[in-house]
Amino acid sequence: MPSPFRFLRLATILRLTALMLLLVFLLLPGWFEPLLKPLVQENAPAIYNRGSLFWLTVLHLRTVFVATLAATFVAVSLAILVTREAGAEFLPLSRSLVNIGQTFPPVAVLALAVPIYGFGENPTLIALFLYGLLPIFENALTGLTSLPPAVMEAARGTGMTERQRLLRIELPLALPVILTGIRLSVVISLSTATIGSTVAAKTLGEVIIAGLQSNNLAFVLQGGFIVAVLAVLIHDALQALERSLAGRAHV
């Protein structure tokens, strides 16, 4: 009788272990205290004690999610617009705009946004949104312009309207490539979001910054560890989704 675990490859087991470890750490950080104790000076706390790690993670993920969602919406809409006949002339302009978003350092965006929007989550959202536009836009553009010519010809020849071609043929076929852009953007945002805590956004950056301020290596490590594991797991999950979509469509 075959083992029920025979489908689990080593990589999958590692990922599941990482996920379990992360969840346990977030919910019961006390368990790990002995492990981190050697890293801190006597009497200093080994586990972050100025807020719940679990809630900080949730808020961190929420910030990244909202920023990426907005970036995806804008970048994909823009890519659709400039790949239509009527919008083709806006392609160079959109490219430059999106490129500026990427080249402008997020820290600078924060510095500029705080006077306008004040401290808190908003400046971070704006920085992440601008920073995340480029990969999604460029990938959506590639996906929408590299569709097989025979398929597009057939779509027109069968009598699909422009809207039907976009929704039924172009977007589904470009989806795996667009998802790749979203994945790149999410991974960048997950790490970049930490700097949001310099302007009082509730993210895991708070843990790292607290560690730096109080010379607490354990804080810095646990903040970094959570962000890194989140990035790896989300990256892999999105990649698996892309593969299954691309595999089905064979594109």
Place this chain on the structure above:
Amino acid sequence: MIEFEHITKRYGDTAVVRDVSMAVAPHTVTVVVGTSGSGKTTLIRMVNRLVEPTSGIIRIDGEDNRSVPEFELRRRIGYAIQGHGLFPHRTVAENIATVPTLLGWDRSRIRAKVEELLTLFQLDPDFFGARYPHELSGGQQQRVGVARALAAEPNLLLMDEPFGALDPIIRAKAQEDLIAIQKHFGTTIILVTHDMEEAFRLANKIAVMDKGEVVQYATPEEMLVRPATPFVEELIGASERPFRLLAIERAGAAVEPGAAEGPPIAEDLSQREALSELLWSGREALPVAASDGSIVGRLSLDSLIRRAARPR
């Protein structure tokens, strides 16, 4: 009936199609041949308005093809292209159902149509319906492409080098299937190719295009006997003429009473194939069998030689 009236298409200063006028009779196969760049593809793409003519009118059954919106027109006209253009993210059944779905047919009618077409193209609906195009061979993909073009029962089917990507054996089979299907549905077909062999095999009428103009529009026989220009003559190939002439007619048309030795050939083979069989088996005559196997008469080498000679 499809009528081209003074159709011209210009890109900048170059005319790709120049003042083409011709009428395609319903329920026939018209093959447009020409070298690459002769404008043949542009000509048929103007029928379903994938290209708009610079001047001139195309009428389908008397109606200007610009009198309905493009997408509606295209749903009424089958369109099959080289490299099939199947949608890679949709199953074979979904691909075939494309136009009926756009037309809003109900599901049971669509399902019945998909099954009918797959069966007609010798593809088991239960096996192939749920497959994705990449799981099929080139010949199967091509058949699905034609099935998709026929799904909404169009009166007119446009085919742009539909068999161009197939190997010779599968291509011959696909051409045979097309003839059978054309008889089955009575569809009017306009097919573009650069392969003269294919043109003579399929066509009721051939239109030869050269530098954007239709230089001759005639039945295959007429074209062989009276090529309009040296270009047409060259395209047909002077050394191929007698064989092309035989290729047009069925063996059954040359049957004479009497008996002959050896295995028979089927009466619906072409006379060219009959000649080939006679030459290869070293016989003077051979028996001809009807589709039910009964011998209907004989076919002699002499009579085929007479038939291959230039008609006067």
